Amino acid sequence: MEVRHFAGAGGVRLVADVAGPPDGPAVILIHGGGQTRHSWGETVDALAQDGFLAVNLDMRGHGESGWAPDADYTAGVLADDIRAIAAELARPVALVGASMGGRAALLAAGEDPAVDCSGLILVDVTPRMSDDGRQQVVDFMRGGLDGFATLEDAAAAVSRYLPHRPPVKDTRGLAKNLRRGEDGRWRWHWDPALVDPARLRRFDDDPTRYETAAANVTAPLLLVRGGSSELVEPEHARAFLAVAPRAEYVEVGRARHMVAGDRNRDFSDAVRGFLRRALVS
Structure with missing residues (x-):
């Protein structure tokens, strides 16, 4: 690869x-x-x-x-x-x-x-x-905008959103979807503008x-x-x-x-x- x-x-x-x-x-x-x-x-x-x-x-x-x-x-x-x-x-x-x-x-x-x-x-x-399902996705994405102190905190957020999955035990795979900022917090690896309320209407x-x-x-x-x-x-x-x-x-x-x-x-x-x-x- x-x-x-x-x-x-x-x-x-x-x-x-x-x-x-x-x-x-x-x-x-x-x-x-x-x-x-x-x-x-x-x-x-x-x-x-x-x-x-x-x-x-x-x-x-x-x-x-x-x-x-x-x-x-x-x-x-x-x-x-x-x-x-x-x-x-x-x-x-x-x-x-x-x-x-x-x-x-x-x-x-x-x-x-x-x-x-x-x-x-x-x-x-x-x-x-x-519409309710789409809002669930947006709410989850917005819930992580401030970032997480640890990868374990991010894993806990995923488990709350996806309770049907086994809890994340190895955070190394999860880390591929996050980036660590200068403040030391872990944030999802995407542009926050994706869930900006004013711009989100453009997806409808x-x-x-x-x-x-x-x-x-x-x-x-x-x-x-x-x-x-x-x-x-x-x-x-x-x-x-x-x-x-x-x-x-x-x-x-x-x-x-x-x-x-x-x-x-x-x-x-x-x-x-x-x-x-x-x-x-």
Whole structure:
């Protein structure tokens, strides 16, 4: 695995881990808001072992990637970042997008100028989602803006937010998603402007925009829903499948919104199976 830099929209520096054979079918993984490229668990390694070239991205404003100078993290700008990476790869790309990353991937694949998309996987994201569930995510993100005195305090905050998961015992993995400031406090590795109340309203795009994009996608399409998702309820999945009737649909049991983190093996199996059918067969 190597670290590679890409130039995103407006020249924002984007960082990604790249794994797998250089000539393999390309797959770009785009994490959710408030996460980093480390959120996919073992999925990236599994894709590389299957012969895919996996490009595991830190979105702008997250992880090691640059922050947007204008603090614009709307889905259209993120979609332009995906287009820039796809252009640099100069080949068809499959997109795997979770939550906020999934909305961006949907626009990149379904709006002009559309990327040359060989497959699209949306991970627990649909045009219409639960407002209460989205607010839970925002509240958790805002709750850590002042930082944590220790990694153990950060782990305790995660456990309160995700009580269905076993408590974090080894904080070394968690540390990849935080940065330590000059004041010694640990803060999540993303731009606080992501949850600025004035700017957050810009994310409330009309869901018909995403439904139109979904209807325009001609590549093989898969929706992966967490079986216990607090954001994508069964009626939201049904509404999506009504506008994208050719899409495949998988539920990962006992997983909430962060499907890859909750049930990584089941999630990876679903993704790998779909990509083998879409890109290899």
